[in-house]
Amino acid sequence: MVAPQKFTEFIEANADRFIDRxxxxxxxxxxxxxxxxxxxxxxxxxxxxxxxNKYGVKTEKVPLxxxxxxxxxLDLPPAILGRIGDDPKKKTILIYGHFDVxxxxxxxxxxxxxxxMHYDKASGKIMGRGSTDDKGPILGWLNVLDAHxxxxxxxxxxxxxxxxxxxxxxxxxxxxxxASEAAKKDGWFAGVDAVCISDNYWLxxxxxxxxxxxxxxxxxQIIISGPGSDLHSGIYGGAVYEPMTALIALMGKLVxxxxxxxxxxxxxxxATADANELKKYEELDYSIDDLEGAAGGKIANSSERxxxxxxxxRNPSLSLHGIEGAFSGVGCKTVIPAxxxxxxxxxxxxxxxPDDITKKVIAYVExxxxxLNTRLNMKVEYMHGGKPWVADIEHWNFEAAxxxxxxxxxxxxxxxxxxxxxxxxxxxxxxxxxxxLLLPMGRADDGAxxxxxxxxxxxxxxxxxxxxxxxxxxxxxxxxx
Amino acid sequence: MVAPQKFTEFIEANADRFIDRxxxxxxxxxxxxxxxxxxxxxxxxxxxxxxxNKYGVKTEKVPLxxxxxxxxxLDLPPAILGRIGDDPKKKTILIYGHFDVxxxxxxxxxxxxxxxMHYDKASGKIMGRGSTDDKGPILGWLNVLDAHxxxxxxxxxxxxxxxxxxxxxxxxxxxxxxASEAAKKDGWFAGVDAVCISDNYWLxxxxxxxxxxxxxxxxxQIIISGPGSDLHSGIYGGAVYEPMTALIALMGKLVxxxxxxxxxxxxxxxATADANELKKYEELDYSIDDLEGAAGGKIANSSERxxxxxxxxRNPSLSLHGIEGAFSGVGCKTVIPAxxxxxxxxxxxxxxxPDDITKKVIAYVExxxxxLNTRLNMKVEYMHGGKPWVADIEHWNFEAAxxxxxxxxxxxxxxxxxxxxxxxxxxxxxxxxxxxLLLPMGRADDGAxxxxxxxxxxxxxxxxxxxxxxxxxxxxxxxxx
Numbered sequence: 001m002v003a004p005q006k007f008t009e010f011i012e013a014n015a016d017r018f019i020d021r022x023x024x025x026x027x028x029x030x031x032x033x034x035x036x037x038x039x040x041x042x043x044x045x046x047x048x049x050x051x052x053n054k055y056g057v058k059t060e061k062v063p064l065x066x067x068x069x070x071x072x073x074l075d076l077p078p079a080i081l082g083r084i085g086d087d088p089k090k091k092t093i094l095i096y097g098h099f100d101v102x103x104x105x106x107x108x109x110x111x112x113x114x115x116x117m118h119y120d121k122a123s124g125k126i127m128g129r130g131s132t133d134d135k136g137p138i139l140g141w142l143n144v145l146d147a148h149x150x151x152x153x154x155x156x157x158x159x160x161x162x163x164x165x166x167x168x169x170x171x172x173x174x175x176x177x178x179a180s181e182a183a184k185k186d187g188w189f190a191g192v193d194a195v196c197i198s199d200n201y202w203l204x205x206x207x208x209x210x211x212x213x214x215x216x217x218x219x220x221q222i223i224i225s226g227p228g229s230d231l232h233s234g235i236y237g238g239a240v241y242e243p244m245t246a247l248i249a250l251m252g253k254l255v256x257x258x259x260x261x262x263x264x265x266x267x268x269x270x271a272t273a274d275a276n277e278l279k280k281y282e283e284l285d286y287s288i289d290d291l292e293g294a295a296g297g298k299i300a301n302s303s304e305r306x307x308x309x310x311x312x313x314r315n316p317s318l319s320l321h322g323i324e325g326a327f328s329g330v331g332c333k334t335v336i337p338a339x340x341x342x343x344x345x346x347x348x349x350x351x352x353x354p355d356d357i358t359k360k361v362i363a364y365v366e367x368x369x370x371x372l373n374t375r376l377n378m379k380v381e382y383m384h385g386g387k388p389w390v391a392d393i394e395h396w397n398f399e400a401a402x403x404x405x406x407x408x409x410x411x412x413x414x415x416x417x418x419x420x421x422x423x424x425x426x427x428x429x430x431x432x433x434x435x436x437l438l439l440p441m442g443r444a445d446d447g448a449x450x451x452x453x454x455x456x457x458x459x460x461x462x463x464x465x466x467x468x469x470x471x472x473x474x475x476x477x478x479x480x481x
Numbered sequence: 482m483v484a485p486q487k488f489t490e491f492i493e494a495n496a497d498r499f500i501d502r503x504x505x506x507x508x509x510x511x512x513x514x515x516x517x518x519x520x521x522x523x524x525x526x527x528x529x530x531x532x533x534n535k536y537g538v539k540t541e542k543v544p545l546x547x548x549x550x551x552x553x554x555l556d557l558p559p560a561i562l563g564r565i566g567d568d569p570k571k572k573t574i575l576i577y578g579h580f581d582v583x584x585x586x587x588x589x590x591x592x593x594x595x596x597x598m599h600y601d602k603a604s605g606k607i608m609g610r611g612s613t614d615d616k617g618p619i620l621g622w623l624n625v626l627d628a629h630x631x632x633x634x635x636x637x638x639x640x641x642x643x644x645x646x647x648x649x650x651x652x653x654x655x656x657x658x659x660a661s662e663a664a665k666k667d668g669w670f671a672g673v674d675a676v677c678i679s680d681n682y683w684l685x686x687x688x689x690x691x692x693x694x695x696x697x698x699x700x701x702q703i704i705i706s707g708p709g710s711d712l713h714s715g716i717y718g719g720a721v722y723e724p725m726t727a728l729i730a731l732m733g734k735l736v737x738x739x740x741x742x743x744x745x746x747x748x749x750x751x752a753t754a755d756a757n758e759l760k761k762y763e764e765l766d767y768s769i770d771d772l773e774g775a776a777g778g779k780i781a782n783s784s785e786r787x788x789x790x791x792x793x794x795r796n797p798s799l800s801l802h803g804i805e806g807a808f809s810g811v812g813c814k815t816v817i818p819a820x821x822x823x824x825x826x827x828x829x830x831x832x833x834x835p836d837d838i839t840k841k842v843i844a845y846v847e848x849x850x851x852x853l854n855t856r857l858n859m860k861v862e863y864m865h866g867g868k869p870w871v872a873d874i875e876h877w878n879f880e881a882a883x884x885x886x887x888x889x890x891x892x893x894x895x896x897x898x899x900x901x902x903x904x905x906x907x908x909x910x911x912x913x914x915x916x917x918l919l920l921p922m923g924r925a926d927d928g929a930x931x932x933x934x935x936x937x938x939x940x941x942x943x944x945x946x947x948x949x950x951x952x953x954x955x956x957x958x959x960x961x962x
Contacts, residue, residue, distance in 0.1 A: 257854065323807060334700070375779055375782075
């Protein structure tokens, strides 16, 4: 362990105070998606800025413009940018986190008030909205700053901070801020050598992990129309072409039961996993039972553990989400829906891009529709998307995180790729052109967007040690390198 | 014309009074589906009974028990049974109609108050809820009774009446009443020789019609489950079997784009149309343009007029209605739905029955699901159904209606089969074992369940003549027979 012992001892010794501070943060209901709570998001920004300032971090509240929400024009909550350390001999690490949270009401099914921290010592669980997503990780960084400030220790690296208050509402305004700061010669991100984001979760409840990839997404709808309005199936059934019959046929031509995507060219350029990569999956501490336990059913699409894991993490997938415009209620309705839109999306992996995949999807669906030979109208619409991302795990940024994990947890971390997206990752990677590391604090069962969101106290305290230790490992590796 | 000239002259001469009486009936908002209007349905029953009594019809209000509606236990509105004439030398005709109506509010998009009759002399349209469905036809019978009573004319047949106040709410209680009366030796329906129901519509806006068939229905849902709850497509897509993928595959195996049903054995026993039957379709005054105009799109599934007409009237069909449990909203949701139910139904023609078709549907869907080779769970559920019905159009009941139509309208009627159902038809046909004739008064564009429901005054007045003339033709034909 290259981190000073007094740092880790300080974290241990001040655990109760740190938990209380997390309680303070949880008590501010900074829900970005609720217009009536916008003042609380701003209050949370001020609270966080004051904490950073206390430990010598220079900050700026950056206005991000306005948004339309619930029919009102609202100021977006400011981003908090911060810097501490300007030593040209040290590496500079940019830290990202978000101080807004998902909505929560006790009546949703919480056991305790969501905005009053409930720390259950027996189970070691810190319950409350934002405990794990993402106030716990942000406060982990405050704990690291607190330790160094209080102990009079120099930080081993220069730090830059980018904290936002709109992550749970599409990170509105942040992409532009990142792009413009990255473009400035002396912007807040000048000289950043690597990025560390702590806003995802372990793959399970027992093994720390480093996340090096995210799948992208491309979301589509197939719209089919024909009749002027919904028709009665008794009166028209058998005499007309029916939009649902055509839509179901097209949706049935997209993917096989075991997940093979049928769109020609969709797999072009995707590398087969080599022995090295396969080994990463072999080493993962995650079983088919884990996956099926989390999914709530015995539904893994292979009995080969590695196939299932790669299906989830590194291969593209296609899911059918539903149909807009058809009968969707309980019971029976004898309708021929006039205008239906089938929704589906692909999860993308490099080198797939939404642009390229969209061309292939449209060409394929149009050609399959033509074969149906109906007199209906069809249109495929690309609705939204995002590119996939994979980081180089041989980079010192990952190496430092691995060593820090081994030092704090005495475990080799899982190397994971997430099937979903963490939208802020790509703007940092693309605009700054540096390595981005996802270093989660919480566990797979924290329930980030659910009722009874929690953070295990051991994850909070060890996680704080991990973040600090990671900085020392960065300094150590890059000095010897 | 075998009907006395003074009968038809009386109908003409009293048109204004008859229209006013229809206005009285429309003004009673007898909505059977609205608990707060139950008193109005009962009021309508009393109004109708008093009218019948005025012309010498003996009546009984038959209680039909109670129902649960909007959390309350309500008395069902009584059925009105009636009889006039007991001459053993005359035929006895049973008349059915219903005095309840669909809900209506001006705010639904009506041009005028739905429960205030609006008679537009320029266009000849009588607007108002119930004008065509089914108060107009019921009042047509009152007009016939009025004429005979006022003129002192003997009715050419014995009449029995069965009027109900729950047709728009599933005819609750009526099936039992029909069955029990039919079983009684001296019940209200004793001695009935044929039934006449005036509760459907012409195929177009210009040609009267006789309806001799109704398709049956069998409604199903295919339920697929597997995950314990809805899953995130980013996290699980590619690693698990997805219920939607399996459901879409199964729904895609039920019917072709041009309407051919793929369930083995489903066409067993259905007779091919012979030259005689084909001629009936050739003679129908209904074009593909008519159908496409009504459907609001150029979507007929054949360029052969007879094929389209037979698809609508005499062949079975299968429609896909929608999916319960999947994403059905506007926009995007990256969900893997955990529990989905695909709804579809078949329209049946003789000799198909819901029982037999259900066996074939279940066997087929189960075998196709097995082929998918997933680890999901599947269940096919039969939800409701009804048998098809076809009457013998060579029967004197139809012959009389044809002659009456020719006499009143100077046109040969269309002989139609309806694609949908008129549920009360089958209980009469099955329990009484006599010929049932559907003799519509209104036109295809009357908008029975829509806003701005109307009845053309010419249909009301000529329709009243038609009903009376039909009774004379019955007497004429059966005497010579």
